Amino acid sequence: MERRGFIKKGLSWLAYIFGAAALAYPVFLFMSFRKIRKKTVVFHPDEQLAAANFKEGIYLIKKGTDFNALSARCTHLGCTLNFDAVSQQFKCPCHGSLFAISGKWVSGPARKDLMSIPVETEANGDMEVEFEI
């Protein structure tokens, strides 16, 4: 192929690639867009009695008179954790990661601690936990 032909072909390919990318980019942005939504989980007084209370993906942990909330999502690949009342640990049913009741990673492939979420106490004794989904 002559140099002029090669350059011409190369330029036309470049034009195709840029054209396709210019079309694909808005399509990709549209398809991958997701509005960040917030979810609120309310723990009524009768749902705050155990050491670890589970509701809709949140564990409300009772420590004396204090409460803190932890996300029940395993930090490895997002499976919902089970709480073992005997060992006082959270266990992932998918890949076996273990977390302490404080949310600290103990063992398994997860490596990161559980996400801690602020808790708000209402006048009627309800505990509100708001988090992004």
Add this chain to the structure above:
Amino acid sequence: MSDTGKIINKISSYMPRLGLSALILCLASGIVLVFYYRPMGNVFQNVEEITTLVPYGWFFRQLHYGSGQLFTILMLLHTLDHFLRKRYRIYLFKEWVLLIFSLCLCFFVLFTGFVLKGDKEGFFAGQIFMNILEAIPFIGGSVSKLFIVPGDSFFFLPYLYHCFFLPILIIYLIRDHIREWFPNQRFLLIGTAGLFLYAIFVRPAIDIPPEASVAMIQGPWFFLGVQTLLKFLPVLLAGLIIPGLFVGCLLILPVIKTDSPTRDHRGRIAYVGENGLHYLLVVALCFYGFLTLRAAIWGP
């Protein structure tokens, strides 16, 4: 040709024909299920209603499950047969790539079907898939949203892929390949009879409610090996790089094909390269089979 060779050749030719019959039944039963299945709201309850409340729902669900599994297993065996007997040599590179890609898509259809059960296993499988995609550097967050999104519409995108995009794409990609086998009434009849008997006599497995607490969750059978790898290796490596490398090596086989070692240096390198890669893939397959078996018996 020896008697054993003749039998193997016969089985080789039966597999894709029977597989095609399974595909027809799978599509037909899927069309029936679409009338009741809804990917929004309480999906688990919807699936349980299909199984226990809707007339013959249990039959169509089991027929759809059995035919889908049979089609993919037969396609896998058909590909393995070509791979082990080095029959990828008869294909052009482009043809081979399209066929392997179609097989991967078949497994993806099975996977989305597993997610769409809406039970605990399905939900976790979807969640894990989403998090594996999110582990891709820079673009992971955006790419994962093309396949699955958390929240109320968690099952909607897998549903679109399972019912529309993937079946259409698979049939489009294999249209030339299946033309010579289609239609074959004898195999369709045998396949239909066998799968009807399966759907009537084998009850669907018990689904785990999403809110139930279970000690161990298993993914679909073909991902048990990956589930085990995810326990010991980083997410990106176990979930994407290793499976991707395997498929990549399988794809390039026809590029380096050689019939016999030639005397020149390049010919010998190509011969060693093809055989080396072939045996490497056989070892990798055996190892994956071992991981799957181990996970199926003792848990992942």
